[in-house]
Amino acid sequence: ACNNDTGAAADNEEEDTASTEEQSNTGNAETGEAVADDEATEVTFWHAMGGGPQKALEEIVADFNEKNPEINVVPQFQGTYDEALTKFRSVGGSKDAPAIVQTYEIGTRYMIESGFIEPVQTFIDNDDYDTSQLEENITNYYAVDGDMYSMPFNSSTPVLIYNKDAFEEAGLDAESAPRTYSEIKNAAEKLTKKDGGNVEQYGFSMLNNGWFFEQLVYTQGAYYVNEENGRSGDPAKAVFNEEAGKNVFTFLDEMNQAGSFGNFGSNWDDIRAAFQSGKTAMYMDSSAGVRDIIDNSDFEVGVAYIPHPDDVEPEGVAIGGASIWMTNSIDTEQQQAAWEFMKYLTTPEVQAEWHVETGYFAINPDAYEEALVQEEYEKYPQLQVTVNQLEDTTSTKATQGALISVFPESRQHVVTALEKLYQGTAPKDALDEAVEQTDRAIEIANRSNQ
Amino acid sequence: MRMRKRITLYILLILSSIILFFPTVYALMVSFMNGREVLSGAVLPSSFSLDNYKKAFESLPLLSYLWNSLVISAAVMAGQLIVSSLAAFAFVFIKFKGRNALFFLFISTMMVPWEATMIPNFVTIQELGWINSYFGLTVPFFALAFGTFLLRQHFKTIPKELEEASQVAGLSRFQFFYKVVLPVSKTSLVTLGIYGFLTTWNMYLWPLLVTNDETVRTVQIALKQMQTKEVSTDWGVVMAGVIIVVIPTLLLLFAGQKQLQKGLTQGALK
Amino acid sequence: MKQVKLDGLYKTYDGTTPVLSNVNATIEAGEFFVLVGPSGCGKSTLLRMIAGLEETNGGAITIGNKRADQLMPSERDLSMVFQNYALYPHLTVFDNIVFGLHVKKVPKEERKRRGRETAEMLGLTDYLKRKPRQLSGGQRQRVALARAIVDESPVCLMDEPLSNLDAKLRAHMRAEIKQIQRRLGLTIIYVTHDQVEAMTMGDRIMVLNKGVTQQIGTPLEIYNQPANPFVATFIGSPPMNIAEGEIKDHKLFIEGLGPIPLPNGGAIDQTHVYAGIRPEAVRFVHDPVREKGPGLIEVKNVEVLGNETVLMFTAAGRDWYARWSGQWPVKPGDRIPVMIDYADVALFDKASEKSIKHGQSPDVAAEISREEVLL
Amino acid sequence: MKQVKLDGLYKTYDGTTPVLSNVNATIEAGEFFVLVGPSGCGKSTLLRMIAGLEETNGGAITIGNKRADQLMPSERDLSMVFQNYALYPHLTVFDNIVFGLHVKKVPKEERKRRGRETAEMLGLTDYLKRKPRQLSGGQRQRVALARAIVDESPVCLMDEPLSNLDAKLRAHMRAEIKQIQRRLGLTIIYVTHDQVEAMTMGDRIMVLNKGVTQQIGTPLEIYNQPANPFVATFIGSPPMNIAEGEIKDHKLFIEGLGPIPLPNGGAIDQTHVYAGIRPEAVRFVHDPVREKGPGLIEVKNVEVLGNETVLMFTAAGRDWYARWSGQWPVKPGDRIPVMIDYADVALFDKASEKSIKHGQSPDVAAEISREEVLL
Amino acid sequence: MNSAPLTKESGYEVGDLPEHSEKAFPLRKDFWQAMLYLLPSFVLFSVFVFYPMFRTIYLSFFLTDYDGMPSVFVGLENYAYIFTSDEFLKSLRATILFVLITVPAGVILALFLALIANEKLKGIGFFRTIFSSNMGMSVAASSVIWLFLFHPSLGALNQMLSTLGLSQVEWLLDPTWAIISVSVTTIWMNTGFAFLIILGGLQNIDEHLYENAGIQGAGYWYQLRRITLPMLSPTMFFIVTVSLINAFQTFGQVDILTQGGPAESTNLIVYSIYREAFVNYQFGTASAQAVILFGCILIVTILQFKFGEKKVHYQ
Ligand SMILES: Nc1ncnc2c1ncn2[C@@H]1O[C@H](COP(=O)(O)OP(=O)(O)OP(=O)(O)O)[C@@H](O)[C@H]1O
Ligand SMILES: Nc1ncnc2c1ncn2[C@@H]1O[C@H](COP(=O)(O)OP(=O)(O)OP(=O)(O)O)[C@@H](O)[C@H]1O
Numbered sequence A: 001a002c003n004n005d006t007g008a009a010a011d012n013e014e015e016d017t018a019s020t021e022e023q024s025n026t027g028n029a030e031t032g033e034a035v036a037d038d039e040a041t042e043v044t045f046w047h048a049m050g051g052g053p054q055k056a057l058e059e060i061v062a063d064f065n066e067k068n069p070e071i072n073v074v075p076q077f078q079g080t081y082d083e084a085l086t087k088f089r090s091v092g093g094s095k096d097a098p099a100i101v102q103t104y105e106i107g108t109r110y111m112i113e114s115g116f117i118e119p120v121q122t123f124i125d126n127d128d129y130d131t132s133q134l135e136e137n138i139t140n141y142y143a144v145d146g147d148m149y150s151m152p153f154n155s156s157t158p159v160l161i162y163n164k165d166a167f168e169e170a171g172l173d174a175e176s177a178p179r180t181y182s183e184i185k186n187a188a189e190k191l192t193k194k195d196g197g198n199v200e201q202y203g204f205s206m207l208n209n210g211w212f213f214e215q216l217v218y219t220q221g222a223y224y225v226n227e228e229n230g231r232s233g234d235p236a237k238a239v240f241n242e243e244a245g246k247n248v249f250t251f252l253d254e255m256n257q258a259g260s261f262g263n264f265g266s267n268w269d270d271i272r273a274a275f276q277s278g279k280t281a282m283y284m285d286s287s288a289g290v291r292d293i294i295d296n297s298d299f300e301v302g303v304a305y306i307p308h309p310d311d312v313e314p315e316g317v318a319i320g321g322a323s324i325w326m327t328n329s330i331d332t333e334q335q336q337a338a339w340e341f342m343k344y345l346t347t348p349e350v351q352a353e354w355h356v357e358t359g360y361f362a363i364n365p366d367a368y369e370e371a372l373v374q375e376e377y378e379k380y381p382q383l384q385v386t387v388n389q390l391e392d393t394t395s396t397k398a399t400q401g402a403l404i405s406v407f408p409e410s411r412q413h414v415v416t417a418l419e420k421l422y423q424g425t426a427p428k429d430a431l432d433e434a435v436e437q438t439d440r441a442i443e444i445a446n447r448s449n450q
Numbered sequence B: 001m002r003m004r005k006r007i008t009l010y011i012l013l014i015l016s017s018i019i020l021f022f023p024t025v026y027a028l029m030v031s032f033m034n035g036r037e038v039l040s041g042a043v044l045p046s047s048f049s050l051d052n053y054k055k056a057f058e059s060l061p062l063l064s065y066l067w068n069s070l071v072i073s074a075a076v077m078a079g080q081l082i083v084s085s086l087a088a089f090a091f092v093f094i095k096f097k098g099r100n101a102l103f104f105l106f107i108s109t110m111m112v113p114w115e116a117t118m119i120p121n122f123v124t125i126q127e128l129g130w131i132n133s134y135f136g137l138t139v140p141f142f143a144l145a146f147g148t149f150l151l152r153q154h155f156k157t158i159p160k161e162l163e164e165a166s167q168v169a170g171l172s173r174f175q176f177f178y179k180v181v182l183p184v185s186k187t188s189l190v191t192l193g194i195y196g197f198l199t200t201w202n203m204y205l206w207p208l209l210v211t212n213d214e215t216v217r218t219v220q221i222a223l224k225q226m227q228t229k230e231v232s233t234d235w236g237v238v239m240a241g242v243i244i245v246v247i248p249t250l251l252l253l254f255a256g257q258k259q260l261q262k263g264l265t266q267g268a269l270k
Numbered sequence C, D: 001m002k003q004v005k006l007d008g009l010y011k012t013y014d015g016t017t018p019v020l021s022n023v024n025a026t027i028e029a030g031e032f033f034v035l036v037g038p039s040g041c042g043k044s045t046l047l048r049m050i051a052g053l054e055e056t057n058g059g060a061i062t063i064g065n066k067r068a069d070q071l072m073p074s075e076r077d078l079s080m081v082f083q084n085y086a087l088y089p090h091l092t093v094f095d096n097i098v099f100g101l102h103v104k105k106v107p108k109e110e111r112k113r114r115g116r117e118t119a120e121m122l123g124l125t126d127y128l129k130r131k132p133r134q135l136s137g138g139q140r141q142r143v144a145l146a147r148a149i150v151d152e153s154p155v156c157l158m159d160e161p162l163s164n165l166d167a168k169l170r171a172h173m174r175a176e177i178k179q180i181q182r183r184l185g186l187t188i189i190y191v192t193h194d195q196v197e198a199m200t201m202g203d204r205i206m207v208l209n210k211g212v213t214q215q216i217g218t219p220l221e222i223y224n225q226p227a228n229p230f231v232a233t234f235i236g237s238p239p240m241n242i243a244e245g246e247i248k249d250h251k252l253f254i255e256g257l258g259p260i261p262l263p264n265g266g267a268i269d270q271t272h273v274y275a276g277i278r279p280e281a282v283r284f285v286h287d288p289v290r291e292k293g294p295g296l297i298e299v300k301n302v303e304v305l306g307n308e309t310v311l312m313f314t315a316a317g318r319d320w321y322a323r324w325s326g327q328w329p330v331k332p333g334d335r336i337p338v339m340i341d342y343a344d345v346a347l348f349d350k351a352s353e354k355s356i357k358h359g360q361s362p363d364v365a366a367e368i369s370r371e372e373v374l375l
Numbered sequence E: 001m002n003s004a005p006l007t008k009e010s011g012y013e014v015g016d017l018p019e020h021s022e023k024a025f026p027l028r029k030d031f032w033q034a035m036l037y038l039l040p041s042f043v044l045f046s047v048f049v050f051y052p053m054f055r056t057i058y059l060s061f062f063l064t065d066y067d068g069m070p071s072v073f074v075g076l077e078n079y080a081y082i083f084t085s086d087e088f089l090k091s092l093r094a095t096i097l098f099v100l101i102t103v104p105a106g107v108i109l110a111l112f113l114a115l116i117a118n119e120k121l122k123g124i125g126f127f128r129t130i131f132s133s134n135m136g137m138s139v140a141a142s143s144v145i146w147l148f149l150f151h152p153s154l155g156a157l158n159q160m161l162s163t164l165g166l167s168q169v170e171w172l173l174d175p176t177w178a179i180i181s182v183s184v185t186t187i188w189m190n191t192g193f194a195f196l197i198i199l200g201g202l203q204n205i206d207e208h209l210y211e212n213a214g215i216q217g218a219g220y221w222y223q224l225r226r227i228t229l230p231m232l233s234p235t236m237f238f239i240v241t242v243s244l245i246n247a248f249q250t251f252g253q254v255d256i257l258t259q260g261g262p263a264e265s266t267n268l269i270v271y272s273i274y275r276e277a278f279v280n281y282q283f284g285t286a287s288a289q290a291v292i293l294f295g296c297i298l299i300v301t302i303l304q305f306k307f308g309e310k311k312v313h314y315q
């Protein structure tokens, strides 16, 4: 535990020991404290936040516990989103289930259908909680048929990041970033520097991750799956191989053919390293990573909206990240305590802290007015761009994001399609295959979960 | 040994060491770098500051994680040594019907991918109430076909004469096992011990599944906890973590090495 | 003190060739029983069967009064010196020695004492802390011996336990083993290739050949009254000279030698025989003119052994030996007059190889009476 | 045909205790050189150093005319029979035998021929397809021997190569080895504990004790003129009887025996000596009244060896032996008149242990002239 | 006479002649004694391997719902599907390729290291520790390190190549190179262990055999071929078998280095199973894949035991 929350961490440890007697074998809880702890309602919180965000999260929890002595939230790291979800699937509905579980955005449909969770809408209604104070473009994602199933927590969107120094060197205007596909292509062309066979600097790059592809589709107002992105019913077919998807693939393919597109694989850190070391001049990243990039680059970093085809009016971006869910196999008392904690998380102060510490959006826009945030923006004016992009988003079924249960699998197929594209497969073939496989996954899921 | 052979050997040894050890050294170097250096592709850090190590220790209760890892690894190691050597002994020194078939059945357990059995096993552990306890982390690994196989191969090279001499001396089978077979097989036992310890030490997914909080969690989880995806990972800290985690295992290897160095069965008979 | 009884033992390794067949012997309690025979004749196999290390393919073994062939080796209560030592490589010399005592839960103090005593006796005191691989061959063999002796099991099997020791040490060991055996009344079955060991240590000797018992008897019986040419040539070094002979006209004819006259009344039914003459019975003729039955031999090879000389010559197409005391100044090629007394000749039936007549035992009783010896 | 020269060899295993010190010897090309000494005296170590298996801690080894101590074993061009055989467990007997030929790229046909011939010679023909595990001890030893012989390397080291064979086979092997050695002109360094082997095979013998050379000489030199009491007692079986003695009044006094008169002119400077008498020189007195210098001994132990008898008695507080031809009907407790001729006595200086006077060699020349022997 | 001792020597006798010295024991008693020694393993295997394995086989005939419970019985459909699925066939091919690269290369490398580290030299303990040190690196840690080394632009490997004036390699981005890169990482991670095992095996060989061979003039390579390898055969047999099995089950490094990409070129079966089960939550197909993988390994292992162990010389 870090210096300023050592006490809290120690508390957590002991409280947990006391509450899970049946498995406890450490037996080091001190009696005095244990009595006090017995009165506090325990809320286990499974999360997937490692590194810096974990630290920020634990500080917030510690503050909450201090302010609410009757509640004791215990944050427990459970690995990556996939791992956490796997584990939750195994214990869901049992006494081993936590009170709160954090799940990535694409697990939303699965969570809703799992039967292990309690929609937060119940508490919103009971409590007359005003959801309108939250960022609409975020809540939209987690609202299904108007009901909020989970509480948004860490949210991010993709942005275009570019090397201003390189722009100037290439004779481009560093202050007005390219926006349309042809602008990007032109800029990329100019930014590409070759030294014999080896490319020293690519013009444009994109992480091989389905998320960016989805965003490029959504911003064209197009859907990922039918039934209006799965928002108006159970989707049966993927549609991302239609016009919009093809646009994206063709866009990437053309640059790749031209040699101005740099492929740096599917690893977040790889592509960032490439950018920071000048191997690529533009790339798409998560808004949550922006500040670290600025910190770690020794050139001027520009942040801009994501690209769109020349003839399409961009609708903005859909949210990424994760939300937190209330489970249904715990006491109502615990649920209530969990709800208290969720509410606490949405307060502007907390969100300001969270936003500044991690780079994730504040789900409560009021947070942006906090002095803490304002100071940060002065230091990193680029951060403002990420917020603006989200706020500028037109809320449609497209930018709400797709809602399918087999999203993780589908993303893999998209990644494979991208990789094949870069290896020379025709855009249409690559896309069609991914769609076909997604369709099959949806079909199997539907068959097996009647 | 002649000079030329000696020099050739040293050259080979040193070259191999450099190639093999480079990644580890590189990790050590990275552990001294700050984020910017790491991502700029430097090989040598600008300064050997211990900041990353401090951060690694600050951000997580590494010591308690290390302790857990130690306890669990040692327990698994002991369990495996006992269970595997008993089984291997039976396969080599007791003749019974169906011995080969049974041995193959044992071997077949190695072919079952662990990933395929993980969920049912998780459920089993859950039903045993062993979630978040040392039991859940250790007991499933006590039986090890691999270890049985390894020891069987070694036991088979033990000269028959030793068994005979022991029988004549009046040793019971079990006495022969622990008074002769085990001491004579020290090399293999040490190897297996190291293997058991390290694989347990390096386990990640299973401990993550069956533990909920830091009371019994292991260092590998801590390592993973230092990494992030959307937000930049602080590689310097991660590598510092890697180094911290690797040091105990290297020490173990070194100690085991000393044991292994004493080649044993030579000159056993005449 | 236990009797060991072997009853029609049969053994084969490959299912067809017998390694031992129909071995019968009763080794009395407290007896020192020596097993000799050519290399590969089945001596070790027999010991290993008695110890229970090889299964018997037929016959029965009784130890004490208990049928033993189905017992585990550890239940037979015996100790063994292995031909190849089989020391425990991981234990020190001392621990190797007391290993069996440990098993028998002998108290620590006694274990120490007995271990030290035995080591002392075998000259191993300086090496107690070493591991077997740091010992010389003879030292290892002594450890193996110590391990068997210290046990004081009523039955002890020893497979060539002294083969790697020098003559002096070997003589010492012979005496020690005999003494322990007498003191503790051990039943010892002892395999050796050493004639001296066989002759001096054994109460009885059993001669094996190709897994078949040739003769069982006291050392002097075996030496003086060998049952067949095999035994005759196997015991005694250099071996008894053997050749085909013919008995005609009251004379024994052996090719290459002059006829040997039979004494009066010494008629023999068979005409075709094997004649055996011990090398010491091929006597030098001091005065060839006066003495009877001289023959002339051409020396092929001479071995001067210090206190005796062995000459090799050819008779009946075979190598024959003569052995005389002292160092003789003879060279290959020399021709020497010798004589053979019919009384010294052993005769075996040519067909059955059974003994017909024993050679006169080279005892000095003929020359010197017991009374004359004692003062 | 290669000479082997050892020059001030020194060896220690633990850095302090020397196992060999200052060993010097020149083994001539084609010589049969025998190495004897008590168990653990360093014989195997010396062979292993010559072979290059142990490093030398001092001194030099020259093989042929080449300094060898820095050469690898494979460059020394020699063959070796190991005391513990060191057979390849994974190869058949035949493959074990021809392993070296394989290495030397001898053509297949020749390999086969030579392998078979050697196996034939050592009586291994029936076992060629077996693995070492399936052989008896003696058979294994013969495989080890065959492996060294078949190589025909100019220098051959043999570490007790016949210790596990029976007397008959051993005699046969002795002859075979000598014959091969002569035919191929091999230089052989041969370790043995067998007196007969040492006396009959060796051109010269080297006696080692505790790593120190005691004497080098022909077998008869060693036997007849031992350099010190150690050699005197080590060679000859039973060993030479040794006791402290005092020379006074022209007589040699040994406790427990009657005084032995010195002949005229046999004056000796020293008074305190070790006196050594070979067991065969302790002669039985046929007619105690007539013969001079009789003593009376009390027999402690009797060993009848077939063609000779060894009596043990006590003199000067030590075990003494008398060895007489034939089987004597003597029993422990008997008292027997004996005499010792001063001519047979060897004397050693008590302080330096150096030889003062050799015993008369038991050659028969005194009695029987060479002319008399030859016809 | 000839055949009987020979089969006995082959070691893996399946009920031919009784091994001598063992049959002296009453067999029935032996059986129960053996069971006693095997009991702990048995209980644990039953609970943690056999039971899950049967469950896996069972599940392979079903579609599973969100809880991973079997919901629709589909018979062999899962099998039919994966065998017609391009993806699975690709991953099967990748797995086989991966096994063919890593097993021989890894074993030979480890053998080489063990051989040079088995010499009696000053400071050899240091080298031995270095050679076995990769054992101490967890899959996650080593993969992360290699990820850096393979980095397309910054990785030490590519930097080295450019210093040498060679064109850079897209280690993890080019499908052909990716499998090689993953293999290299795997070999690196596994050599430490194989090295230790082989070194142990080498040290068990009686030194006298080398001494004798040396005297007979056998050079290094000859000794290696005729003594070391045959005497090492039990160890090599073990390490090859285990490497085969492990190679078939490689997972961690793929997860971190390539996530099965690019273009599924490194989508080894276990990774594919993992993804199918833990990300896609298709236990049915995952189980079917696991069963097929099990079958593959089983066949390879049986072949290995049948033909491989024949060449093994136990003492
Ligand atoms: N590896 C070793 N380490 C320490 N001491 C040893 C080692 N090998 C032998 N020795 C000691 O060195 C001495 C000489 O041993 P060596 O084997 O040369 O004796 P040896 O003359 O061949 O005896 P033997 O006739 O019993 O075979 C012995 O005392 C032995 O204990
Ligand atoms: N495991 C085995 N398999 C097959 N044959 C064997 C086996 N062990 C021994 N033999 C054979 O059985 C015969 C008897 O062997 P044994 O060891 O009893 O001989 P031995 O009399 O002790 O000979 P030595 O004096 O040479 O030690 C030999 O011919 C030997 O080759």
Ligand SMILES: [Mg+2]
Pocket: C043, C044, C045, C083, C159, D136, D137, D138
């Ligand atoms: Mg034998």
Ligand SMILES: [Mg+2]
Pocket: C136, C137, C138, D043, D044, D045, D083, D159
């Ligand atoms: Mg020796």
